[in-house]
Amino acid sequence: MGAVELILIRHGESEGNAAASAAQAAGLEVIDVKHRDADVPLSKTGRMQAMALGLWWDGLPAAERPGTVWCSPYLRARQTAEIAGLGPASGLRVDERLRDRELGILDTLTAVGVAARYPQEARRREWLGKFYYRPPGGESWVDVVLRLRSLLADLDQSEDGRRVVLVCHDAVIWLLRYVCEGLNEQTLLDLAAVSVVRNGSVTRLVRPSGRGCWKIASFDEVAHLEAGGVPVTKHAGDTNVHPR
Template identity: 60%
Template structure:
């Protein structure tokens, strides 16, 4: 649960829920840089220095997290999040910690495994070319099923990720009116939060994924003034705060081939 008391027990269920939800993609990671380099060079394997949960922010990613914190510091105190929850993956947790410290918010960053990135199983660290060369049957199956339903052996489909996100999003409905929550996570997670909250069809989410790359350290904002009913998308994928502070805006997109073929 997002909110627990000092004894580790959840507070009593309330009649209404959170009124604002901020979604933050982590800053540029060393894995983002390595994946882009591998794709551009035609390599089959992405050379990353650690397993996916342990990949750190790049130098640029650290600058982005600080710039994010500076932007968040401008939020009036009464409108600041009262909970910041991060994916446990290093790149997300580092982004959250740096941003909260820079903003000067007296909050402890919580972690929740449901916000972790999609697990790729046997395809981990492989480029699209690497998958086609080493696992041609999987490459064919991925094309046939499309990104929403294709699950690599040992990994997750996007539908699997959406399923675990539904439970954490449901918890936003039981926090009591007035709460504001910030989630620091990953590009696929942010897209799939949209899929869940907006009731998108398979075609709609895949169209969005094919045409939109969630920018590093970008901000997506949902609101619902009464704390009940559907969420309204106020803004999506905003990274103006980076350019305004002279920090690089980076785009590290996944495979654009997402529709079933």
């Protein structure tokens, strides 16, 4: 037997999210970020979203409150969990396998920047699609899947019969769904082409028996943000996900 419920939380809006959206809207090639990806902090809006998550957490009945919180080591995820007050007094279980997808040489570039500076990579990306394309020095979605399979095996060994929170990133949430629900490439990309995982959102996967495939109970829920009058932000990756 293993875990019976996974509560997947995307971190609040980060300064990098806001900078990327601004650069894309302005047609710029480079995103103006002042930190390496692991050290990008939450924006002011992201901190508000984390506080709203804390109110949601505090309102959970004791019987429904998860006992363990696993968290990406990236600052924006840790700040989200800490501001929200998630997890036991002993602290978060930080695991590098929950980190965001690494972009290699394409890091800090918009789609316009990639096309201008690495046109061959832009063509490779279109040809292979988001699932299999690996930028030089970076990761494909498949690479992320491999580390998540390892993480889920460890989680099942240590979280028998428990509800567990995972504070992480949008690509990681999509790929946890891929593994846990037994999706295939086409189904995953079809979903990712029409949906986004919003900042501070909550997605729930359930498996009452603690064995076998998981079922999606809710996806990208942001009612706790709306109830608190907190801005709901969409900062997704490329929507062009299918191979051409």
